[in-house]
Amino acid sequence: MGEMSSFQLGVIGALFLSVASSVSIVICNKALMSNLGFPFATTLTSWHLIVTFCTLHAAQRFHLFDAKAIDMKTVMLFGILNGVSIGLLNLSLGFNSIGFYQMTKLAIIPFTVLLETLFLKKQFSQKIKLSLLVLLGGVAIASVTDLQLNFVGTILSLLAIVTTCVGQILTNTIQKRLNVSSTQLLYQSAPFQAAILFVSGPFVDHFLTKKNVFAYKYSSIVLAFIILSCIISVSVNFSTFMVIGKTSPVTYQVLGHLKTCLVLAFGYTLLHDPFTIKNIIGILVAIIGMGLYSYFCVQDNKKKQSVDLSLASQMKDKDSTPLLGMPDKEGHESKKSTKVSLV
Known part of the structure; x- marks a missing residue:
């Protein structure tokens, strides 16, 4: 029970940290890009990963966590895949309208469910699927505006969906199968993610913005x-990494859409972005969907735990049955040996 309670507290802490930090960085980046005119999103992401790696390296030096060796080929491919997915998402935003980009992000959840069902044999109940549908509908109402399609943008969006889904599924799978923590996996893979974005970032940003990140005049406030x-x-x-490792890629995506709703709300409150009744209705529907998803996940976990406990109890009873018969057998053999000795 103590381990279960500790695990639940860890999950809650990871979810809270993810929401708080993600909303904070979106507001910070929005001020940086919209108000201060720094549009180089991909290059900025590479700097994020470099700072993340340096921070984790310092933490590892101070023995705050133990670095665990992971197969170099696995980590390299995993890091490159995550870096490519970030680049493709940024390109998708550049080639598509904001509405179609939001639809791309919404498509990640059903595609993740499909991949986990087909390749990992994971089962999702009808109630969970319904709650995801409500959530996606709410986010679509709140954030999707127009759906202008073009061939190149559509291809980039499809590639972004595939690479993002596979990367998040691998994040969960690698942590569980190789028994590594989220910190250890991030520490090992961050250099490869940073490298792919550091090299490609200036070209991607120049292609999207027609500006050179190296020619930009950096003020003190920027x-x-x-x-x-x-x-x-x-x-x-x-x-x-912590949320995906402790829960699932689908739960992380659900959390991501909660962040979208919170960003819209904070944008209206703090940055005075335009807000309509459509946004309010969409956010409320999305919150209802997220609540239903959380409730049904908890119910399914309780059922799974009760089944596991029942099976464990049955196995325990089965294992103890021969032990109950041992005294009789030993007594019988004792009697038999006594009888023989007497004769």
Whole structure:
């Protein structure tokens, strides 16, 4: 019971840290890009990962966690895949309208469910599927505006969906199968993610913005916001791996859509973004869907735990049955040997 309670507290802490840090970094980056005119999102992400790795390296030096060796090929491919997925998402936003980009992000949940069902044989109840449908409908109402399609943008969106889903599923699978923590996996893979984005970032950003990140004039306030964004990113990256490792890729995506709703709400409250009754209805529907998803997940986990306990009890009874018969057998053999000796 103590281990279960500790695990639940860890999950709650990871979820809270993920929401708080993600909403904070979105607001920080929005101020950096929209108000201060720093549009280089992909390059900024590479800096985030470099700072994350340096922070974890320092933590490992101070023995705050133990670095665990993981197969280099696995870590390299995993890191490159995650880096490519980030780049593709940014390109998708550049080639598509904001509405179609939001639909791309919404499509990640059903595609993840499909992949886990087909390849990992994971079962999702009808109630959970219904709650996900309600959640996605709410987010669509709140955030999707227009759906302008183009061939290149559609291909990039499909590739972004596939790489993001596979990367998140691998994040969960690697941690469980190789018995590594979220910190250990992030520490091992961050250099490869950072490298792929550090090299490709300036080209991607130049293609999308027609501006050169190296020719940009950095003011003190821009540098301050970049440093703040990098500091917050450590919590974002750490909590992302932790949430996926402790829960599932689908739960992480559900949490991501909660963040979208919170960002919309904070944007209206703090940054005075335009807000309509459509946004309010969509956010409320999404929150209802997220609540239903959480409730049904808890119910399914309770059923699974009761089944596991029942099976464990049956196995215990089965294992103890021969032991109950041993005294009789030993007594019988004792009597038999006594009889023989007497004769």
